[in-house]
Amino acid sequence: MNIIRSFLLLFLLTTQVQANTIYNLIKIPNLAIYETKTQNKLRYLYAKQPFTIGVNNNINCYNSNKKNLDDKYKIVKKNLDRYNHKFLKKINLKYIVLCEDLSISKINTAGIPDHIMKTLILDINFNQNYFERVIHHEVFHVINDSYKNLFDEKVWSDFNDKEFKYAKCSTCTDKLGLDTYTNTMGFFTEYSRSTASEDMAEVFSHLMVGSNLENNDPILEKKIQFIIRNLQKIDKNFIL
């Protein structure tokens, strides 16, 4: 029995010896280092070839040309430099993967956060109009995943009008617009109306880019204060 178990375990432990360090660390293949010497110790990686990951191989992303990568890296870094190392450590974010045309089950997505692997995959081609805001939106998902207890969706949902209901998931709805409303009515964007966590991420990202904060309605004001209050529970020095 022990021999069988030994063989089984050895079989499971048998990996490609040449598997690279990045794969060993974050379990995403075909990546290379873009930049590691950063002030906040974020490690920027890029897809040197397309990669497929996920339980059912349902997540795909593609490599980019150098110019696009260089251009977008500057934008991504400028925005992520606003989070210091201490905060990033608290939320468990360390690796930023830059690639193109990211999709889950063939649905395009801006980013895929994975706080367990300390990784955020970013689609550098996603919605160029709101690219910077989307970066912060995705960071919020990392924050939220790391501090589920703080960002209680029931409490959040109660801020809305009683008759309002979120969809069951962000892809279960066609409310995907990212244009900021002029008449907010409790929501910054159409996408905010999809789910509670997307709504929180939209509020957070709008706070980070400082857009349309003058026209707050009472519901939105409660949501903003909720986000600020809980961010300060994570790091009292966090600056929006």
Place this chain on the structure above:
Amino acid sequence: MINKIKATKSEKIIFGFLISLAIIFFGSYFLIKDKCLFVKNHDPQNISFDNPQNIAILNVPCGNVIIELYPDISPNAVKRFITLVSSKAYDDVAFHRVIEGALVQAGDLEFGKKNNLNYGKIGTGKSGLGTVNSEVDAPFDFDKGSVGLARKQKYNTEDSQFFILLKNEPLYETEFTPIGKVIYGLKALEKIKYLNKSQYVLRPDFINSLRMLIN
């Protein structure tokens, strides 16, 4: 009457060639078999160290590997390492995970001992002293020869297992707890047994001994 037959010139050349071939064949056999042949063994007694109290001597099949420990960078991890070294806990422990040209890993005190090797569980053993919190905040260049404590997927799970890098790994900074660097004898580690198809080594090489220079 038997006539003495003299060897012709060409026969002498062929004979000489065969003798040379035999010498090369047997000579190569012994040379190739001795994997440590060109590895210099460093005697710590012949070296002067700035911080002799932080020097650990790892003796492996091809000789001594001299490691300088950095208690200023990772005080708790180095303390744990020295505690185990001082109790001779690493003697006869396998280099169970080896990636050619990348790293060697040893230190499973529970399932990696020569007299109690458990291939099914090697790499999961404990020291019995509990875990050590990760010390990953200080800047550290994880270049070739760097020594760090291994851990599970989560931080703060370091125990007795350690790795030594055979190449630069910049991504290891803030990922693993550094404890020191090899200052002499890296060649001896490059000769540690590895497999081509698995990071985990069957019939591995073992640590002969691991001691502090000054007890």
